[in-house]
Amino acid sequence: MARDTEGTKRRIREAAVSEFARFDPDGTTIERIAGAAGVNKERVYNYFGGKRSLFSTVLRDELAKVARAVPVESFATEDVGDYAGRVYDYHRERPELTRLLRWEGLAFDGEVSDEELRRRYYGYKSAAMSDGQEHGAVTRSIDADHLTFLVLSLAGWWSAVPQVARMLAGPPTEQEHARRRAAVVEAARRLARSP
Amino acid sequence: MARDTEGTKRRIREAAVSEFARFDPDGTTIERIAGAAGVNKERVYNYFGGKRSLFSTVLRDELAKVARAVPVESFATEDVGDYAGRVYDYHRERPELTRLLRWEGLAFDGEVSDEELRRRYYGYKSAAMSDGQEHGAVTRSIDADHLTFLVLSLAGWWSAVPQVARMLAGPPTEQEHARRRAAVVEAARRLARSP
DNA sequence: CTCTTTTCCAGCGTTCGCGTTGGAAAAGAG
DNA sequence: CTCTTTTCCAACGCGAACGCTGGAAAAGAG
Structure with a gap:
């Protein structure tokens, strides 16, 4: 060495x-x-x-980072809105991960390396949602895995089509970001609310 | 000629x-x-x-198509869930538009040609949502423009990160698509529901 | 010190896309 | 028919990125 x-x-x-x-x-x-x-x-x-291999490496790193930065145990005790807000914050502060994910989706057409590891990450989130459902904190009218994905979509779409977000909701000033975040939090709560 | x-x-x-x-x-x-x-x-x-200019042309065409294919007048009379379902269907049947939009978001970093025309398109949708709010059919707890964007995100995120969708919810078979669509419809209704 | 191993770079041939040019082929004007 | 205009293509020079190679420079082994 x-x-x-x-x-x-x-x-x-x-x-x-x-x-x-x-x-x-x-x-x-x-x-x-x-x-x-x-x-x-x-x-x-x-x-x-090579490029593809390097990409896999850094994506794995970034996934580990977000898993540490935005942990979730169970939506029986944690609020789905708060979680969505934290995901929104993370995407805003560190836009790299979501860019990489869309990069992957756009370029590799569904193929993924480290599939096992990735499934585990998403499995934790889905399990947290199921737990919320079993404890009556989260609606059962949407499957846990679909609900999980939809909550993530609320936080993620802003950065996928920023130009649409801007034309609809105005330029992303500090205040506008606060409004967006509030909308995401409220929307996630509404999504998950149990009757 | x-x-x-x-x-x-x-x-x-x-x-x-x-x-x-x-x-x-x-x-x-x-x-x-x-x-x-x-x-x-x-x-x-x-x-x-050139490439950029050609891109603008075809994107304009595709936007006109979707405006014709998934029209919306007012969410006072039309159901937000139905609308979200039709948007999901459109993205599924003609994935080009959403790909182009993400293309634009990824590459041009917020710059948009035909900004006036684009704003008008989104203005119609936002106005339809405001109308729904004024008639008490849609919640006022989220701004109309943010709510509009969030409804679109429910339908759009699936194609932005298809690999995540697959790992969370399973491969996109015909049945899985039906489940996803049902989840989107239900979620949009929950988002917009007025107390 | 010398010898061996590992890290690192300059620079190569090749391929690919760019944007353009000169001129051929087709359609209409007279 | 000839002349003019428009449509279209083959092919160019240029620059950029690819992936690789030979060998220099640095660190440790003896």
Whole structure:
């Protein structure tokens, strides 16, 4: 081991997240990632083996981050609206993850690496929702997994079509963000409310 | 006029919609569009003046189509759930529009051509929601424009992150689509329900 | 110190898309 | 028919990104 190998890898990963989030799949280039990391592109190929593989790595990192940042145990005790609000906040503060997810959806057409790990992440959320239903805190009129997805959609669509959001609701000033967040929270509560 | 000019333009537009929807912004090439249209790429530059400009043209076309296909007058008389269901159906049957919208959101970072026209489209929807609120058919606890956007998000997020939808709710079989649609309809009703 | 191993980069040939140009082919005007 | 106009294409030069290779530079082993 020599010459801060881990540091080099880390800088490549950080640059990759930033580039993947800023450009689209075909617009992101290994050259630019390497440049942003202050490293020769050969390092990227050697360490991560190409664009697709590098993408998988950084997406896995970002998924781990969000799982830590926006945890959820059970919607029997936690409010769905609060959760949706925190998801909205996270997407706003760290737009990388949602960009990467849409990147993946747009480019890879359903194919996913680390499928097992990913399913586990979503399984936790779905289980939290089921738990809420069993304790009567959440409506049973929508399946837990669909309800979970719909709550996430309330927080996520804003960044998927920001231009539509702007034309409908106005430019995303600080106040407008607050209004959007309040709407998301209220909407999530309405979605999940049990009779 | 000679040599079916309009036909050539039309074939280019059709090929462009298909290509823009299939690939990402930087992955879509004028060469491929021209090839799919059975035409030399010079025709594309001459008629439409480049990728960005061609994109605007076909997006305008698709917006006009959806406005005709999923009309809405007022949510005082029309059910928000039904509307959301029809939007879901439209996205499913003609995924091009939503792909183009996300394309635009991903690539152009908020810049939009035909902004006036676009605002009018969304204004109609928002007005229909306001009308519903004034007649007591729709809740006032969420602003009309935010509520409109959130209803659209319920129908749209599925196609933005199809891999997440699949891992959460299962592969999109015919039955699963029916379940998703039912969830969207129910969710939209719950969102809009007035006390 | 020398020798070996690992990290790292300059630079290569290739491919691909861009946007343009010059001129051929087709349709109409006279 | 000839002349003019319009439609269309083959093909160009250019730049950018790809993925790889040979070898230099740095760190440790002896």
